[in-house]
Amino acid sequence: MSPQTSAKGYGISDTSKYTDFTVKDFPLKTSQPDDVTLSIEFCGVCGSDVHTVTGGWGPMSVPFCVPGHEIVGTVTEVGDNVKEFKVGQRVGVGAQVLSCLKCNRCKEDNEQYCPEQVDTYNAKFPDGVEAQGGYSTTIRTNERFVFSIPEAIKSEDAAPMLCAGLTVYSPLVRNGCGPGKTVGIVGIGGLGHFAIQFAKALGAHVIVFSHSPSKKEDSLSLGADEFVSTDEDGFADKYFDKIDYILSAADAEKIPLSDLLSTLKIDGKITSVGLPDKPWEGLQPQIMASNASCIGCSHIGSKKEANAMLKLAAEKGIKPIIDEILPMSQAGKAIEAVKNNKVRYRFVLKQDLK
Amino acid sequence: MSPQTSAKGYGISDTSKYTDFTVKDFPLKTSQPDDVTLSIEFCGVCGSDVHTVTGGWGPMSVPFCVPGHEIVGTVTEVGDNVKEFKVGQRVGVGAQVLSCLKCNRCKEDNEQYCPEQVDTYNAKFPDGVEAQGGYSTTIRTNERFVFSIPEAIKSEDAAPMLCAGLTVYSPLVRNGCGPGKTVGIVGIGGLGHFAIQFAKALGAHVIVFSHSPSKKEDSLSLGADEFVSTDEDGFADKYFDKIDYILSAADAEKIPLSDLLSTLKIDGKITSVGLPDKPWEGLQPQIMASNASCIGCSHIGSKKEANAMLKLAAEKGIKPIIDEILPMSQAGKAIEAVKNNKVRYRFVLKQDLK
Known part of the structure; x- marks a missing residue:
């Protein structure tokens, strides 16, 4: 044929x-x-x-x-x-x-x-x-x-994993998400709601930062250990120097970057897999000076990672x-x-x- | 008394x-x-x-x-x-x-x-x-x-090392500058001219990226292995996927970030120790998507690093x-x-x- x-x-x-x-x-x-x-x-x-x-x-x-x-x-x-x-x-x-x-x-x-x-x-x-x-x-x-x-x-559950799931799984594993690590997740939508589940399944302590208090219940039920409302003044103070890695799926030009960066340990990193239409506002190198932190990006994942993700999802019911x-x-x-x-x-x- | x-x-x-x-x-x-x-x-x-x-x-x-x-x-x-x-x-x-x-x-x-x-x-x-x-x-x-x-x-040579020298020495050593690594240096001024010397002394292959062709001679005499003029269209093409780490001392809101990022290996990093008065122009996460790169900052160095830097400078005549x-x-x-x-x-x- x-x-x-x-x-x-x-x-x-x-x-x-x-x-x-x-x-x-x-x-x-x-x-x-x-x-x-x-x-x-x-x-x-x-x-x-x-x-x-x-x-x-x-x-x-x-x-x-x-x-x-x-x-x-x-x-x-x-x-x-x-x-x-x-x-x-x-x-x-x-x-x-x-x-x-x-x-x-x-x-x-x-x-x-x-x-x-x-x-x-x-x-x-x-x-x-x-x-x-x-x-x-x-x-x-x-x-x-x-x-x-x-x-x-x-099949309907697998479909969204193949971009949304993989896009968060890959940077999580490449940036050391696992037991003993504290990982922040920002932007609870299609990508973020997978990120909570994978970060937890990989063994990290998971903290969700969100400006939508309405996401609290879902975040905790998906496996987050803590939920922090970024609308509250000084929300980051309590988390100073506590977080190893932050994955942001926020598709926005405005996220509270300075505050989020302040929660990172020295040499910590925020990866943004949210890709907004416009440049980030107010990003100066100096907002990363207080802890030698950095901001990066990531692009989907490899086939090897996709296979590992699907295996983990099958095992953990993600x-x-x-x-x-x-x-x-x-x-x-x-x-x-x-x-x-x-x-x-x-x-x-x-x-x-x- | x-x-x-x-x-x-x-x-x-x-x-x-x-x-x-x-x-x-x-x-x-x-x-x-x-x-x-x-x-x-x-x-x-x-x-x-x-x-x-x-x-x-x-x-x-x-x-x-x-x-x-x-x-x-x-x-x-x-x-x-x-x-x-x-x-x-x-x-x-x-x-x-x-x-x-x-x-x-x-x-x-x-x-x-x-x-x-x-x-x-x-x-x-x-x-x-x-x-x-x-x-x-x-x-x-x-x-x-x-x-x-x-x-x-x-004494007069030691003085500038205590900020300019240390500010570049610390991120170089913290980001793995050493034998077998290719390191880019951007912004050849007070900090950058130390960065060339320390990167070379630490054992890296050193490539200077500068928009001032007039800095070529100095860069090479300070120990750079290569000098690249960023004014030339497509300057970055030849260096695609070649560089492990870039240290930028450029004190400017406009540096050719996208081009520089494209030269990095996967998971590579640009640290900016230049702290311009205004935010960087045009920085969107997606310009780091093609190689999972990131952009960070750094703040001077520790006393331990200052002592190591001064020892290295004394040994190598920096x-x-x-x-x-x-x-x-x-x-x-x-x-x-x-x-x-x-x-x-x-x-x-x-x-x-x-």
């Missing part, structure tokens, strides 16, 4: 009409011997989808963009070289669909930092085909960027809190809700195209 | 007239059993002096401020508990004159990060006495903040390039020159008060 050559999906052509999804056919990437093709069942709705279709991160790179990079489905085709997967298997794809696979970064399980990395959507494959995301019927990519989903995890599972045709409603911070904590879209 | 109770120095009362130094008497801190008093011979002119007397870092905290925190002189008094120093010894004082000496940070050779740290000037001692700096006859402080000067180093040694009465001229980036690479003031 010759490989499938096209698919269809819900996409946006004009960032000023970012909820007006229309269905269009699009070509799939040229089938290669290392490729896996999957029929999509669920796709999570990520903040990145919103930043892209609204133009917040800049103009779109393709004329018609199908977002979605938290994808779970069933394998329908495998190339001749593919050993890891077979037709009918339940698998997922996250926020990356290709890298050069030859450079040192790729060889050392850092393929997410390969300079030739290709995003799942709003991007192009080396063959010139536009990469389209998971609000669609089908996705095809190299097996390196396909993850096996453990039996213990439901899963997202899904606000609602909507049919894919309601993508616009989900995008609007995420844009307005009205989601607790993830929308998942269910396939409704044939 | 009863302890000296006052001194005199060149100071500023009005940040709008930051070159109008006048001589005034001021009280010394109450003498304590752990204190050392020194008669000042030389004092370096640091960028911090300029930021303070011009109000760039905010209004001054004292009505009359004597700047200067690169101080070398001779011990004239020691308290009863002082074992490390004796009268007549040649010693120095840097940019810190006190800390609590009891907290974990103080106990673990991180006294520069003690929350009760007292700056050398524009600050107050716990007894309420204003701390005045080294453009003066005399300084008194706790022996923890006094450094012995090795014989091999001339010393500042002194533009001019001026009588202290010409402090205003020096301040103006530093403010206008007209100094290569340090002014040192020589005592002219009696």
